[in-house]
Structures are given as C-alpha cells and as structure tokens.
Amino acid sequence: MHARTTTTTTTCSMHNNGVRRPVQKYQVAIIGSGNWGSAIAKVAGENVAQQPELFEPQVKMWMQNRDLADIVNTRHENTKYLPGIKLPTNVIAVPDLLATYVEETCRKLRGHLRPDAKAVSLIKGMSVEDGEPQLISELINGKLSPFSPKTQPTPGGSLLDIDVSVLCGANIASEVAKGGFSEATIGYKDRQAGEVWRKLFHNPTFRINTVDDVAGVEVCGALKNVVALGAGFCDGLGLSSNTKAAVIRCGLAEMRKFAQTFFSDINMQTFFESCGVADLIVTCFSGRNRKVSEAFVVTKKSFEALEKDILNGQKLQGTLTAQEAHEVLEKKGLTDEYESPSSFARFPLFRTIYQIAFEGLAPSHITAF
Amino acid sequence: MHARTTTTTTTCSMHNNGVRRPVQKYQVAIIGSGNWGSAIAKVAGENVAQQPELFEPQVKMWMQNRDLADIVNTRHENTKYLPGIKLPTNVIAVPDLLATYVEETCRKLRGHLRPDAKAVSLIKGMSVEDGEPQLISELINGKLSPFSPKTQPTPGGSLLDIDVSVLCGANIASEVAKGGFSEATIGYKDRQAGEVWRKLFHNPTFRINTVDDVAGVEVCGALKNVVALGAGFCDGLGLSSNTKAAVIRCGLAEMRKFAQTFFSDINMQTFFESCGVADLIVTCFSGRNRKVSEAFVVTKKSFEALEKDILNGQKLQGTLTAQEAHEVLEKKGLTDEYESPSSFARFPLFRTIYQIAFEGLAPSHITAF
Secondary structure, three states: OOOOOOOOOEEEEEEEOOOOOOOOEEEEEEEOOOHHHHHHHHHHHHHHHHOOOOEEEEEEEEEOOHHHHHHHHHHOOOOOOOOOOOOOOOEEEEEOOOOOOHHHHHHHHOOOOOOOOEEEEOOOOOEEEOOEEEOHHHHHHHHHOOOOOOOOOOOOOOOOOOEEEEEEOOOOHHHHHHOOOEEEEEEOOOHHHHHHHHHHHOEOOEEEEEEOOHHHHHHHHHHHHHHHHHHHHHHHHOOOHHHHHHHHHHHHHHHHHHHHHHOOOOOHHHHHOHHHHHHHHHHHHHOHHHHHHHHHHHHOOOHHHHHHHHHOOOOOHHHHHHHHHHHHHHHOOOOOOOOOOOHHHOOHHHHHHHHHHHOOOOHHHHHOO | OOOOOOOOOEEEEEEEOOOOOOOOEEEEEEEOOOHHHHHHHHHHHHHHHHOOOOEEEEEEEEEOOHHHHHHHHHHOOOOOOOOOOOOOOOEEEEEOOOOOOHHHHHHHHOOOOOOOOEEEEOOOOOEEEOOEEEOHHHHHHHHHOOOOOOOOOOOOOOOOOOEEEEEEOOOOHHHHHHOOOEEEEEEOOOHHHHHHHHHHHOEOOEEEEEEOOHHHHHHHHHHHHHHHHHHHHHHHHOOOHHHHHHHHHHHHHHHHHHHHHHOOOOOHHHHHOHHHHHHHHHHHHHOHHHHHHHHHHHHOOOHHHHHHHHHOOOOOHHHHHHHHHHHHHHHOOOOOOOOOOOHHHOOHHHHHHHHHHHOOOOHHHHHOO
16 A cells, blocks of 8 residues: 555544533544645634534644644644644644554544544545555545444444545645635535535635545546646647647546546546546646656656656655556556557556656657557 | 627538449538638548548638639648648639628528538637527528528428538647647537548547537537636736636536536537537637736726737637627526525626626636636
8 A cells, every 4th residue: 555645634523412412513623734734724713613503613633743733722823834824713733743644643543433423535646455546535434444344343233434525626725725716626425424524614715516426536636647747748848738738638538537447436527626627727737747747858857866856855746646547557457559449448648648757658659649 | 690700611511422323422622711721621631532432532622712722722732821831632722702701601502502411610609699699500500401491391391401510629720730739529410420520530630529519519619718718817817726727617617507508418528528628728728818818907908909909909709709698698697696506507707707808897806706
C-alpha cells in the first residue's frame, strides 16, 4: 500500500448524544492541521457557530506540534501553515503526537468512535493494493471500523461500518482561507451524511455540491494529475490550445473510464462537478504537475532530476499516480495498443503519458495516442 | 430571425446514382469558401481521394469571387483566405455570385437536391425566432427542403426532409489546414449520415467523434461564447484560476440546462465531446470573446466601443448570443433571481453575464451568481 497523502486532512464527526438532551448534535473534529486542515477548520468553525441546532459549538483540530497548538489556542492563527489568517475562536487545537499517516491516525481512532460516527476525507490520491486501486475513503473506512476486515461481525452481531464521504474540487487552501470564490464537491454514499457535510462546509464563497458517488469523486482527485502531465507536455512542445484542450478532454474521458472500470455505480454527473471538469482545468493550466511536465520537455531532464531541482526532492503527485494507474491497468490487460473498436477497454492517453514519462517515448507522441 | 453566421460553411452531399452503376457514391459540395470552408475542403478532398468506393472523386467548393475561383483551380490555393496552404487538386472551385447568407444560399439550392441528399452545417451560432431558439441546422433543413413549411407534403404525398447534421469542436481553420492536431464532434440524427460525415472528415490529426444529438452540439457551439465573457470578466478582475474554473464549470452546466430546456433528446455525452468541454476550454482561455471581455473590465469601455477598437467594428459573437439567450430565457420566465431549490429551472450565470455586459452590474458580481 503506497498512500500518496501529503496532507492528511480527515474530518470526523460524531453524534453527541447527551443524556438529557432530546436533540442530537454533531461534534466536529479535524484530523490534520496543515494549510488545508486549517483553512477547512476556519470554514467549519464559522458554519458551526451559525448552526447551533445542528452542531456542537467547538471544532477540534488535532495538531502534532504542541507549541503550534498553544499558538493556535491563544492567537487563533496557525502561524506556521496558514499565517495571516484568523481562525474562529471556536476552533480548538488539540495536541497529538501521532504521525500524519492515514493508517496510524485511523488506527488510533479505532474503537473510540461511536458506531454512527461519520467521516469525510479531504485527501487527494489513490492507493494500490496488489495491483488493485483502493480508495483512500475505503482505506479509512477499513481502518476506522473497529473490526477489520469489515466482514467480521461486532460482538453484538452487526457489522460496524463507519460512513466515509469525500470532499474534492477546484480549490486551494490559501484561497479558501482568504474567502476567494471557489467550489468543491462532496461525494457521499449516504445522502443524509452528504447533507450534513454540505451544511458544515458550504458558504457563499466556498460553494459545495453533493453527488451520490464517493469513488468517482476520489478517482477524479487522483487522476487529474496524470492528465496534467499530458497538458504540460503540450505546453512544453508549444502545441496549440486546441491540441491541449483535446488532451484534457481525452483525459477526462479516461478518468471516467477508469472509474467505471474499477468501481461500480459511478455517476456521470460527478465529472461535471467541481471535482471533475473544474479541478481538471485548474490542474492542467496552473498546477505544479503541469509546470514540471512542461520543464521535462523543455529541459530534457528526468522527472527525478526535476523533482530535485524544482520541488526540493518532493515527489510529484502526477508521476506517482501515473505509475500506479499504469500498474493497475497493466494487471487488467488494459495497456495494449489501441486496436479494437471497443474504445471503452483502452486508455491510450494514460498509456502514452506513462511511456513518455518513464519509457523514453518522444513527447511529440502526446497527440498520437 | 437574426442568424449570426460569419462563415457560411455548409457541406452538402448527394447520391450520384449513375444509370448503369450498381454502387451509389456521394458527391461532396462545400458551400462557403472562407478559411474554414477552404480548410475543410482540404480535409475532405484528401479523404475523398482515399475512399473512391464511397465518394465521387471531386469535391466542389462554391465561391462568390470568380477571380479567386480561377486562382484556386489553377494554383490550388485560396490565396485570399487560406494563403500558403495547398489544396488537393480534386477540390474544384465553382464560381457562384450569391451572397453568403444561409437563407439565400439554401433557397437557391432548394429544388435542385435529390430527396436523399444530406447536409452538414459547420456554422457556429444560434438563431432566435419569436423568442424561441432555432438551430441553424433546422433553418437549413427548412430552407433546403423543397416544400416549406415542412408539414406540406410533396406531390407524391411524402414529406421531403433533407437530413442535416452538424460539425463543431475545439479547432480553428488555420490549424486544421496545417495539420495541427485537433478534434471535432459530428452531431447526427441519422446514424448512417453521421458515419458518412465521419468518413469524409476524420484523419489522424483531425479526429472526429459522432454523437446522436444535433441540438446539443449546436447549442454548445453557440453558448460557449457567452461563458467566455464570464471567463474574461474573471481575467479582467484578476481572480484566481479556481474561480475562473468555477465559472467555466457553471457555464457548461447552464449550456446543458439550456439545451435540455429548449430541445428534446439531448445526450449528456455531447458535453464531454470536443464540441462541449474542449471547445469551451479553448474559448475561455484563448478566444477573442474572452479577450474583449477582459478589456471590458480593465478599460471600463462599453462592448460597442471595444468592438470598434479591437474588432474594427465587427460584432462579438458572445455579446450577440448573450442577448439572444437572455431574450429566450426571459420569454420562458427563466431569468428571475435564483430563489427556488429547483436549480434546473434557473440560469444564474447567464443572467449575471448579461447584467454585467448590458445592465451596468459591477463585474465583481461574476462570482455572486
């Protein structure tokens, strides 16, 4: 399992069923406190304060750094990761020394959640297990639910299965924190859970749509970075905007095919939402995957060398996901030359991007897929 | 009826049913000979030569300018509208003195076509008749079919109804002529007609997909320019790429709603094709509607003044279509403030773009729709 999770921002919510209180309210906790976790804590803190009938008044944000947690609780600002942005006073930092990896965090939570707790993952990425793609939301579900594997019954006989939604879209932490206009998509399995998350996050400048499709939303968040490599190749080659648009369009089509090939009940609407077409546009015009991929063509350096030069050795999401996607497509026999008329079964663009990035194929082949 | 048709590039095709020949072949004629007409004549000429079993060997291109027609037939180049590009020798210019307006051209053709002739419109735009949107393909159908209105029977008792497909997508004439990679979408009513047009136009650098949806393809071609105004407002205001992507995404959603509101049997796939998401991306990042709209915000001049300054008085497609779309939405009562939860029934982005362009609303409202 190689979870590609630079920011571990999982938000959990639990019913707080007070003994004498007739109304159940949600207690919100943010797991992760980087710039995205802090930005979303600001959004959630403000919304929670305005909906006291639905939410408990405090939003708890788990932080690894005890000193930083102290600063957040006194100055109401994450001076390290989101400097200059005031957090609402009802966002309370809770020091926690655990690592940021999803599995460790979830393992620690396991057994301490009510069976009706809900989670939403704000992580972009994909995991691969034995050549099969695994959603981060499934991974969280598996690790959070007290008995794993999920088929093992609870002592009372029923299955424990923590509901996990996902949030993804064309937005960046700093803009969301500053109140710049952007959108996001929540993919849900349970409509009511989706509606609670919408109420927690939606505001006039951070517009949330919900869609009944966890897998589709997550696949979009992961695969957009692969398409961005193709867009970067176009830019590096100086191809026309029509050519680049064709690559982006084919990329969106293959993201859809990928989701439909590996997951069931994919909703076509997902790809029209912010997590689909909008996030793809931003990633293919402004993202760093596009930028490094353009440099790959112009400088003729390897991606490894460029990661050192441009990203200080940090791994590029797009190349990692391109490798993972290639691995799972190869296992399914879906990386062959495009020959059959059943275009559904082939991923010529993903294949070409992989070959250009890792097998020495000339970048000019980006239009020959 | 105000047809917004700067380029009248209609391609007609007729069965040439030779008396002794058992096989029917298509005779291709291009109506219109500007840069788009000439570029598509090059594509069609090359494909016709390679498929002698399906097409008659010559492609006839109607030209208004007799001198230019002579040049095309001797030098095989449209020196005025597509200089530097060699046309195949099987493209034959046919001098014709008629104006370029769709109606006049069609009226002249009427009665001279076989009942099984097929047409494909390469015109982008929309027409409005008594507050109702009318497709250019419908207009062509009505004008070409020997008895108009269409309900009037032929002498033999059957209705004559010339089949009209449409071609639209993220492509520009000069790139198509030079062999730069781009795509296009053919919207068809009759699957067999769609396949013939694909065979006429498809080549390795001009990729054609077909979709069973004439109206959806045409609506995309017209309304993308309205969305481009919104994208230009974002650029003029210096908004983030996430905000611009949100406007483009909402624009695509309203294009879909518009098509579904006014036409039946719209295919969702259409919006994933080149005519949909790809052409919209190009138009919102590179097109002149976007450019003039950005200048509208920056210079605070009216669109009329900018059309004089930047376009030498030529009318901008986007502002014309924005007015037409507003007219038909207003007639249907769909321009109200967004209040109801039935978001399907409202077009908040189109409305806001119209108000910014023509009613003095501040451009910053582009994110307040």
